[in-house]
Amino acid sequence: MVLALYPQARPRLQVTEEPASGISPPMGPSFEGLLERILEVLRPFELRTFVIGFERAEGYDRCRHEREFRALKVALGEEIARRIPGVDADFDRPDLRIHVARDLSVSAQPAPLFLGGRYRKHSREIPATRWIHHACRGRGCPTCSYTGNLCGPSIQELLSEPVLWLSGGERTLFHALGREDTDARMLGRGRPFVLEVHRPLRRTLPLERVQELFQESAGDLAEVLGLRLTTREARSAVKSAAAEKTYRAWIEAAGPLPADAAERARALAGRTVDQASPERVEHRRGRGRQRLRRIVESSWLGEVEGKLVWEARVEAGTYVKELVSGDGGRTRPSLAEVLGVPCRCAALDVLEVHWDPPWEGVGSVDIPARATHYPHLPWPSS
Numbered sequence: 001m002v003l004a005l006y007p008q009a010r011p012r013l014q015v016t017e018e019p020a021s022g023i024s025p026p027m028g029p030s031f032e033g034l035l036e037r038i039l040e041v042l043r044p045f046e047l048r049t050f051v052i053g054f055e056r057a058e059g060y061d062r063c064r065h066e067r068e069f070r071a072l073k074v075a076l077g078e079e080i081a082r083r084i085p086g087v088d089a090d091f092d093r094p095d096l097r098i099h100v101a102r103d104l105s106v107s108a109q110p111a112p113l114f115l116g117g118r119y120r121k122h123s124r125e126i127p128a129t130r131w132i133h134h135a136c137r138g139r140g141c142p143t144c145s146y147t148g149n150l151c152g153p154s155i156q157e158l159l160s161e162p163v164l165w166l167s168g169g170e171r172t173l174f175h176a177l178g179r180e181d182t183d184a185r186m187l188g189r190g191r192p193f194v195l196e197v198h199r200p201l202r203r204t205l206p207l208e209r210v211q212e213l214f215q216e217s218a219g220d221l222a223e224v225l226g227l228r229l230t231t232r233e234a235r236s237a238v239k240s241a242a243a244e245k246t247y248r249a250w251i252e253a254a255g256p257l258p259a260d261a262a263e264r265a266r267a268l269a270g271r272t273v274d275q276a277s278p279e280r281v282e283h284r285r286g287r288g289r290q291r292l293r294r295i296v297e298s299s300w301l302g303e304v305e306g307k308l309v310w311e312a313r314v315e316a317g318t319y320v321k322e323l324v325s326g327d328g329g330r331t332r333p334s335l336a337e338v339l340g341v342p343c344r345c346a347a348l349d350v351l352e353v354h355w356d357p358p359w360e361g362v363g364s365v366d367i368p369a370r371a372t373h374y375p376h377l378p379w380p381s382s
């Protein structure tokens with residue numbers, strides 16, 4: 001069968017300019033054949049809304065293209081909506097775009113799914129996102145035990161596995177609101193993230209099942225909480241948010257502390273810190289960049305479980321390990337400076353990311369409170 005819809009053979013296609021509702025769409029071998037192709041391509045996908053686009057013919061401007069194909073699009077759209085119950089055309093934000101190429105081959109481009117949630121990371125061994133072993137380009141080699149990763153499994157991978165399985169998607173992108181160092185824990189209510197799922201076959205996911213499956217493989221390493229379907233805008237919001245964070249730093253001091261250590265530490269609240277890029281990130285960020293960051297709150301908890309603990313709420317982008325040590329004078333003031341004793345941050349926990357995710361309507365997501373505070377945290381063994 002010859003499908004000829006494009007200009008050189010347009011007379012074969014009979015379409016009325018504005019098919020009135022209730023009137024059968026124009027039928028004919030071309031139309032029926034194309035419709036069958038589209039329905040075949042749509043078969044694996046769950047969708048509620050779609051839009052049809054035709055590849056533009058050479059020499060056609062957008063207006064002419066639109067004019068010539070509008071009636072056909074409307075007719076196809078109505079017929080698809082009639083044959084697949086619950087499905088309708090939507091030009092703004094379709095679940096799926098149907099593309100008809102000039103050779104009349106049909107392809108489908110499902111919109112990505114966006115899942116919003118929070119994660120807690122209890123392990124100091126796993127990263128939030130995949131850390132690819134660059135020597136083997138993530139393909140796996142003896143050095144990385146054929147995992148393709150330098151350390152892992154990451155939260156992104158642990159979550160992607162059940163999501164891809166249940167959605168039929170092809171791959172994921174993980175957008176978190178900032179990130180902690182691999183050896184830091186993410187506690188409190190967890191860190192907000194958006195998981196972007198490309199080419200999903202299904203759009204309604206059993207999110208509780210996703211969380212269960214995540215938990216089965218993550219064990220005690222991490223938790224995922226409050227998973228919700230969200231929007232592309234949430235992805236932008238999470239990527240551009242600059243949120244204050246509260247940290248708990250476990251400190252090792254090189255000498256005896258002054259008697260008024262608590263007051264000295266508390267006096268850091270409200271101070272602005274001048275930080276040069278730390279040595280450890282210079283290879284990534286470049287040398288000599290200065291940044292000013294504000295310390296919002298600062299409290300000295302003294303000795304907890306035989307270790308010294310300092311908690312601080314700081315502006316987005318503060319290097320906290322360097323805020324403790326002073327980084328050889330590259331961060332000023334620092335905790336070590338105000339205490340008058342060389343200090344280093346032996347371990348770090350993020351206690352709170354101060355940001356309200358747009359997908360969590362007020363009161364609609366219940367983040368279990370049990371882990372909001374860790375008053376008796378054991379000293380991390382790792």
Ligand SMILES: [Zn+2]
Pocket residue numbers: 133135136137138139140141142143144145146147148149
């Ligand atoms: Zn490798």
